[in-house]
Amino acid sequence: MEKRVAFNERWLPYLLVSPQILITLVFFFWPSGQAIWQSVLLEDAFGGNSRFVFLDNFTHLLSDKDYYASARLTLVFSALVASVGLGVSLLLAVMADRIIRGATAYKAFLVWPYAVAPAVAGVLWGFLFNPSVGIVAWSLAAIGIEFNYVINGNQALALVVIAAVWNQVSYNFLFFLAGLQAIPKSLIEAAAIDGAGPGRRFWDIVFPLLSPTGFFLLVVNIIYAFFGTFGVVDSLTKGGPAKATEILVFKVYNDGFRGQDLGGSAAQSVILMIVVIALTVVQFRFIERRVHY
Amino acid sequence: MAGVSFKDVRKTYDNKIEVIHGVDMTIADGEFIVIVGPSGCGKSTLLRMVAGLERITGGEISIGERVVNELEPKDRDIAMVFQNYALYPHMTVYENMAYGLKIAKVPKAEIDQRVRDAAKTLELGQLLERRPRQLSGGQRQRVAMGRAIVRKPAVFLFDEPLSNLDAKLRVQMRLEIKRLQRELGVTSIYVTHDQVEAMTLADRLIVMNAGIADQIGTPMDVYDRPASVFVAGFIGSPAMNFLAGRVAEGGRAIELAGQGGARATLALARATTAAAGAAVAVGLRPEHLAPADGGPLELTVELAEPLGADSLLHGRFGESRETVTVRLPGHVRANPGETRRFTVDPGHVHLFDSQTGKRLADA
Numbered sequence: 001m002e003k004r005v006a007f008n009e010r011w012l013p014y015l016l017v018s019p020q021i022l023i024t025l026v027f028f029f030w031p032s033g034q035a036i037w038q039s040v041l042l043e044d045a046f047g048g049n050s051r052f053v054f055l056d057n058f059t060h061l062l063s064d065k066d067y068y069a070s071a072r073l074t075l076v077f078s079a080l081v082a083s084v085g086l087g088v089s090l091l092l093a094v095m096a097d098r099i100i101r102g103a104t105a106y107k108a109f110l111v112w113p114y115a116v117a118p119a120v121a122g123v124l125w126g127f128l129f130n131p132s133v134g135i136v137a138w139s140l141a142a143i144g145i146e147f148n149y150v151i152n153g154n155q156a157l158a159l160v161v162i163a164a165v166w167n168q169v170s171y172n173f174l175f176f177l178a179g180l181q182a183i184p185k186s187l188i189e190a191a192a193i194d195g196a197g198p199g200r201r202f203w204d205i206v207f208p209l210l211s212p213t214g215f216f217l218l219v220v221n222i223i224y225a226f227f228g229t230f231g232v233v234d235s236l237t238k239g240g241p242a243k244a245t246e247i248l249v250f251k252v253y254n255d256g257f258r259g260q261d262l263g264g265s266a267a268q269s270v271i272l273m274i275v276v277i278a279l280t281v282v283q284f285r286f287i288e289r290r291v292h293y
Numbered sequence: 294m295a296g297v298s299f300k301d302v303r304k305t306y307d308n309k310i311e312v313i314h315g316v317d318m319t320i321a322d323g324e325f326i327v328i329v330g331p332s333g334c335g336k337s338t339l340l341r342m343v344a345g346l347e348r349i350t351g352g353e354i355s356i357g358e359r360v361v362n363e364l365e366p367k368d369r370d371i372a373m374v375f376q377n378y379a380l381y382p383h384m385t386v387y388e389n390m391a392y393g394l395k396i397a398k399v400p401k402a403e404i405d406q407r408v409r410d411a412a413k414t415l416e417l418g419q420l421l422e423r424r425p426r427q428l429s430g431g432q433r434q435r436v437a438m439g440r441a442i443v444r445k446p447a448v449f450l451f452d453e454p455l456s457n458l459d460a461k462l463r464v465q466m467r468l469e470i471k472r473l474q475r476e477l478g479v480t481s482i483y484v485t486h487d488q489v490e491a492m493t494l495a496d497r498l499i500v501m502n503a504g505i506a507d508q509i510g511t512p513m514d515v516y517d518r519p520a521s522v523f524v525a526g527f528i529g530s531p532a533m534n535f536l537a538g539r540v541a542e543g544g545r546a547i548e549l550a551g552q553g554g555a556r557a558t559l560a561l562a563r564a565t566t567a568a569a570g571a572a573v574a575v576g577l578r579p580e581h582l583a584p585a586d587g588g589p590l591e592l593t594v595e596l597a598e599p600l601g602a603d604s605l606l607h608g609r610f611g612e613s614r615e616t617v618t619v620r621l622p623g624h625v626r627a628n629p630g631e632t633r634r635f636t637v638d639p640g641h642v643h644l645f646d647s648q649t650g651k652r653l654a655d656a
Contacts, residue, residue: 186379189346194393194444195367204392208383 032273038266057267066243067251067268074247077161078225085165085221086214089172094202096173097180107177114170118228122235125163149237153244156237160245163236164229172217179213180206219283223276248272295357295370295447296322296480297343303351304338304504312338314504315352320497323478325471329491330501331527337452339501340484344373344450356448372441373450376457378433380425380440386412387421390439397444411439414473431462438473449474451483455490467493488528492516500524518643522650525576525643534582534617536610537647538575540567547575547642549589551613557589562639563655567646573653576643579605579620588636592617597627606633 007013039057043050061067096106116124128136131148140147149156183206191201230249233239239246239254246254249272256265297320304313313335320326328336341347343354345366353360361369372393380389387408394404412418415435425433434454441449454470455463471494474481485491491498492512500508500515500523508520519525525533537550544564549557559575567573582590592608604625610617619635627633644653 184377184379186375186377187381189344189366190373190375190379190440191381191392192346193344193366193371193373194440195396196392200396205381 035266035269035273038262039270041263041266043262053263057263058271061264061267061271069243070246070248070251073157073243073245074226074249077157077229077245077247078222080161081164081168081225081229082218082221084161085168085172086217088165089169089217090176090210090214092169092173093176093180094206096177110173111170113166114168116167118164118167118231119235121163121167122160122232125159125166125232126236129159151241153241156241156245160229160233160236163232164225167232168221168224168228172221175213175217176210179210183209215286216283219279219286223279223283226272226275226279296320296324297448297482298355299352300355301352302339302342302349302354304335304342304347305350312504313342316499316506318499318506318509320480320482322480325474325481325483325494325496326499327483327485327491327495327497328499328501329485329488329527332486333503334501335504336484336486336499336501340450340452340482343369343448343482344371345369370447371450372444372446372448373452374434374437374441374454376453378425378437378457380433380436382425385422385424386417386428386436386439389425389436390443393440393444407443407445408439411442414442414476415439430458431466434458434466435469438470442473442477447480449479449481449483451481451485453485454483455485456487463490470494488530492528498528500527502527518652519576520652522574522576522645525645525652529578531579531605531618531620533576533578533643534615535645536575536577536615536617537613538573540565540569540571540573540644542569544569547573547644549575549611551615552591552611557591557611559589559637559642560639561642561644565644566654567644572647574645574647574650576645577617577637578641579618581637581641582617582619582635583637584621585634585636588634590617590635590637592619592633592635594627594631594633595629597625599624608633 040052040054041050042053042056092110096103096110099106113121126134128134129147129149131137131150137147147155149159187205187209188201191205196204226247227249229247230253233245233247233250234253237245239250248268252265252268252272255261255268259265299316299318302313302316303311305311316339328339330336338347342349343356343361345361345364349362353362355361356369356371381392384392390408390411391404394407399407408421409418412421415438417432417435417439420428420432420436425436428436434457437454451470455466458466467490470483474494483490483494495512497509497511498515499506500520502521502523508515508524510518510520515524515528519528519533522535526535538547538559539550541548541558544567545561547559547561549559551557565573577590591611592606594606594608596607598605598607602622604621604623606619606621606625606627608617608619609615645651646653
């Protein structure tokens with residue numbers, strides 16, 4: 001039975017939720033509405049006048065080679081961020097789950113990266129790999145690998161992926177660790193008695209039981225790769241070199257605030273908005289299913 | 294099929310704390326052994342050492358002719374039933390039971406045969422395609438047993454398998470486990486803290502106390518001749534009463550310390566070896582006290598508990614005010630504060646050394 005709180009005054013509950021609603025309206029619905037409105041306008045670059053062009057911005061966008069390139073790049077980028085991020089954090093969680101001594105310290109260290117803002121993470125990694133002063137770039141050069149993310153597109157993408165993953169690994173790690181610790185030890189012992197070796201126990205027992213957590217994290221990581229990585233890209237590569245790291249969310253910013261194409265940029269935001277709504281629906285559906293499990 | 298033997302088995306954890314202080318025993322092939330004791334006595338640890346889930350840090354455990362100290366759990370030819378069942382939640386009942394055989398690369402047809410046979414024995418036939426979460430507690434318990442049976446192990450290990458079930462189901466499953474074990478004739482080691490389970494299931498009991506096997510014997514042995522104050526107090530419900538006393542001249546009677554007057558003397562069926570005047574703990578089971586005018590035990594009633602078939606009287610003994618519980622058949626009424634007198638059959642007086650707590654030998 002659902003418990004309901006009864007209020008004596010009808011207006012009181014509305015008053016109590018009003019701050020939240022107000023914040024949502026001002027900071028979420030208003031800008032979103034603005035974006036949608038803007039996406040059907042053609043704006044003078046200097047803000048002089050604007051003209052209603054209906055869906056012209058969208059049709060223009062959908063016939064733009066650059067946009068598709070950016071979309072493809074975003075898919076590759078988010079696939080890399082999600083797969084590498086989940087893989088690394090699962091590995092770390094499995095290790096952390098095994099150790100007994102110093103487990104708390106180990107966990108605390110692994111959580112630290114999450115406290116670093118994406119933009120700062122970008123700067124950190126940029127420093128490390130800086131072609132002229134970066135210690136990692138230097139070391140790589142010493143063993144004969146030339147790493148210059150400023151001119152090499154693939155290397156730039158790799159670096160952005162590394163920084164983005166590093167920033168997100170803590171989050172994934174915590175969820176995986178909690179998931180692992182929720183698996184009763186006796187299940188593993190039962191499997192050991194049933195004759196399964198460590199590898200087999202992981203694949204037959206642990207992995208399937210961890211898959212709900214894994215799926216949840218997959219959705220979260222894709223959303224993160226789509227939107228949360230803006231700071232990393234902005235501080236590391238600014239979408240370059242030659243748009244090699246210009247993912248969709250960065251293109252919105254580039255086209256809108258640098259290219260001054262406000263209408264086109266707004267149209268891109270609207271498309272991204274649809275993507276994020278779809279992903280959120282998937283996530284909620286899934287979480288709901290889990291609750292009724 | 295195989296017996297199990299323990300030779301001075303010890304367990305020390307990394308922090309140098311020894312929790313099992315040397316257990317010796319030989320379990321015959323097909324025997325049903327119950328390890329019973331309060332929580333923390335090391336009974337589960339001992340079982341897990343047989344299973345290979347805890348390292349054996351001293352002594353030797355053998356299953357059949359093989360010393361298993363260094364063997365992996367899977368190589369010990371055992372099957373274990375866990376307290377929380379430990380069923381694989383993402384597998385069906387069938388898959389749960391077949392998992393071990395699949396790993397052992399048993400041919401598919403044989404797996405199928407064995408799983409269906411076990412399911413039939415345990416009346417799980419209708420449930421093979423279900424998942425554990427769709428089953429009731431009793432059904433899960435049965436699946437856990439099925440998983441153990443299909444592997445045809447030399448030894449069954451049970452780790453408090455019934456403690457998660459409600460009282461009624463527990464009785465039913467207890468009978469089923471007993472029947473099954475008789476049918477299959479597999480050596481079984483069963484850990485529990487429930488003395489009723491222990492008494493009813495065991496061919497022999499191991500009563501553990503703080504890492505030591507205080508007594509090993511048949512249930513009736515343990516009940517009739519408990520080896521220590523601990524065993525005497527642990528086995529039997531309500532628990533045995535203990536009164537302070539002294540051995541009388543000649544060793545054929547006990548003078549109870551808690552009551553003045555000559556009447557507080559208990560006769561013994563057989564003379565004790567303890568010296569006259571030695572301080573002893575006298576153990577009297579609540580069910581062995583009988584009302585008698587002029588009996589040696591004077592009780593001031595504090596509370597009467599009617600149980601239906603029996604009644605329990607809780608009271609205090611003589612001047613020492615030691616607590617005593619008496620179990621009387623039928624309905625007994627007693628008012629708080631009233632005094633009653635009881636006697637006890639000399640054959641049912643247990644004597645323990647008041648220092649060591651060990652049972653005193655008869656002459």
